[in-house]
Amino acid sequence: EDQVTQSPEALRLQEGESSSLNCSYTVSGLRGLFWYRQDPGKGPEFLFTLYSAGEEKEKERLKATLTKKESFLHITAPKPEDSATYLCAVQGESGTYKYIFGTGTRLKVLA
Amino acid sequence: GAVVSQHPSRVICKSGTSVKIECRSLDFQATTMFWYRQFPKQSLMLMATSNEGSKATYEQGVEKDKFLINHASLTLSTLTVTSAHPEDSSFYICSARPGGQDEQYFGPGTRLTVT
DSSP, X not given: OOEEEEEOSXXXXXXXXXXXXXXXXXXXXXXXXXXXXXXXXXXXXXXXXXXXXXXXXXXXXXXXXXXXXXXXXXXXXXXXXXXXXEEEEEEESSSSOOOEEOOOEEEEEEO | OXXXXXXXSEEEEOTTOOEEEEEEESSSOXXXXXXXXXXXXXXXXXXXXXXXXXXXXXXXXXXXXXXXXEEEETTEEEEEEOSOOGGGOEEEXXXXXXXXXXXXXXXXXXXXXXX
């Protein structure tokens, strides 16, 4: 069964304290892995797409990496405005383009 | 680019009535649109997938007669919650996938409260 697990469930960081979020996945044929940011009461905001092991993508303080079993979202020197829930989703090769979402990591960055 | 809107953002309706939620892709044509439901502090639960001009494909456990989905054009999909009950109260989010891309772009969500 296709599955996505994110850890930790919640993370509190001091401003400037770098850390990583994990997304472990099991899927029968990975088409793509996607990272989103979701603020309370809003829809998810697209961050990155990763397709193959070894691929990396960067945007401001965020960097996403991918291996054959997991993906990491590295946050360098975070700021309070980075506080949000970060969601990971995988897409299999079924042709339906459906996502399987993880349960997310709730990040709180303290000033 | 890749902006998706939803209307209304919030709606309150009485038990037994129906409510329609619109999802529009504003600056691209959406080959596929998806409807999700999200409970507090939980992840998104896929309800159905729709392709323009085709019947929606519903996930297991989702009542197709209760949650009517119409993907009328490449930029518009609607979700109608029929005979709403308090347990249908939730945050409903749509997403749209541009043709030729794998990514889904999400709307801002609709908070439905059934009294």
